[in-house]
Amino acid sequence: MKSVFLTFYSETSSFFIQVGLTACFLIGPFLYLYIRSATKPKSVGKWKWLIHILPVTLFMIVTGILYPYLDYWYLWQLKSGGFLGWMLLSQWTVYLFISIYQARFSILKLFSKIEKPSNLDYWITNILSGCFLIWLAYNTNKYTSYIVGALTFSFTFYVSLMVWFFKRRQHGLSFLSSSLKYQNKKISNTEIELLRERLPILFIQEEIHLNSDLKLTDVAKQLQTKRHTLSQYLNETMGQNFSDYVNGYRVKSAMEMLRSNDLLTIKGIGNACGFKSNTSFYAAFKKHMAMTPAEFKKSI
Incomplete structure (x- = not known):
């Protein structure tokens, strides 16, 4: 003014x-x-x-x-x-x-x-x-x-x-x-550091995301934490819900297979990476990569 x-x-x-x-x-x-x-x-x-x-x-x-x-x-x-x-x-x-x-x-x-x-x-x-x-x-x-x-x-x-x-x-x-969803609940710094360290190991080394029936409860049990605590950590720290977080790793695995595997079809790669349907595979891939698996394959 x-x-x-x-x-x-x-x-x-x-x-x-x-x-x-x-x-x-x-x-x-x-x-x-x-x-x-x-x-x-x-x-x-x-x-x-x-x-x-x-x-x-x-x-x-x-x-x-x-x-x-x-x-x-x-x-x-x-x-x-x-x-x-x-x-x-x-x-x-x-x-x-x-x-x-x-x-x-x-x-x-x-x-x-x-x-x-x-x-x-x-x-x-x-x-x-x-x-x-x-x-x-x-x-x-x-x-x-x-x-x-x-x-x-x-x-x-x-x-x-x-x-x-x-x-x-x-x-x-x-x-x-x-944030308001969890405004009355707080994760301790110790829990945050443990989840930050151990959660990626389950997905990167053990590749649990390849299991199409993977649930939040299953992951929480492996991490020896509460289901609600893991959900809160993903939302507040990672800015994602459980489905998007898992699909991110599935898409990453699919990208690696699309680059190196010429035997499986695109649908077969989606199934191998944990997606239950071709529709969910295409939707998740486009959400994370702004292109379809077929478009990505052509761009290689």
């Missing part, structure tokens, strides 16, 4: 500009706290957020008193002597890239063929992408126009609103629906 007033109303109150500029120091901390609370809900304690917000708020107040924008407007320029402008850029940049690092697993899932990204992973990536574009727009405005930042913010806001709206229509709840 500040950018719009600055562009179209030259007589905008300096106090309004002062508040708008200093408030920009809160963009980075709030972004980081949101991403951290979304990826690690228990890591942001009741008062821990104050560590990031309170110093910035005090700085905003002191800056407004000692360096009012009306008399010290040049301090906000990204030029020699504009130390407030450079401080804002540095602080915003550090928090932005720390937030990206915090969300790295959600981002990587978007490119994984084994782990399926959840709605929350898509939402986090959308938020980070939007904030990065706004950061880029504001810090390159000397090559364009200051209003570009505001336009980028509006564009990002409307795209995010549309994504949220259509996802809500599809799923009935927010992007945090998978």
Whole structure:
């Protein structure tokens, strides 16, 4: 809003500009706290957020008193002597890239063929992408126009609103629906590490996914854990339900056979990899690889 007033109303109150500029120091901390609370809900304690917000708020107040924008407007320029402008850029940049690092697993899932990204992973990536574009727009405005930042913010806001709206229509709840399902139950860090270590062994070394009758209960029993615990781990940590997780390994096995086996038909390969029908094989393969088994075979 500040950018719009600055562009179209030259007589905008300096106090309004002062508040708008200093408030920009809160963009980075709030972004980081949101991403951290979304990826690690228990890591942001009741008062821990104050560590990031309170110093910035005090700085905003002191800056407004000692360096009012009306008399010290040049301090906000990204030029020699504009130390407030450079401080804002540095602080915003550090928090932005720390937030990206915090969300790295959600981002990587978007490119994984084994782990399926959840709605929350898509939402986090959308938020980070939007904030990065706004950061880029504001810090390159000397090559364009200051209003570009505001336009980028509006564009990002409307795209995010549309994504949220259509996802809500599809799923009935927010992007945090998978988390809400288990909000009163928590897996211990020890259980998470054991499942992270032992679960892939069952699929990669023992290839239990080749059993077409494999059930969640069977896998939980082999891991000596509860059925509900395994389901929660897959949903919260892997961003997948049991069926999608198993099919990911079945598709991977099918890909290896399609490359090396010329004796079996495509249907035979699907059966050998644990799919009960040709329809389920084609559906799972296309979901994970964005092409049919026949198309994949031709592309080899």
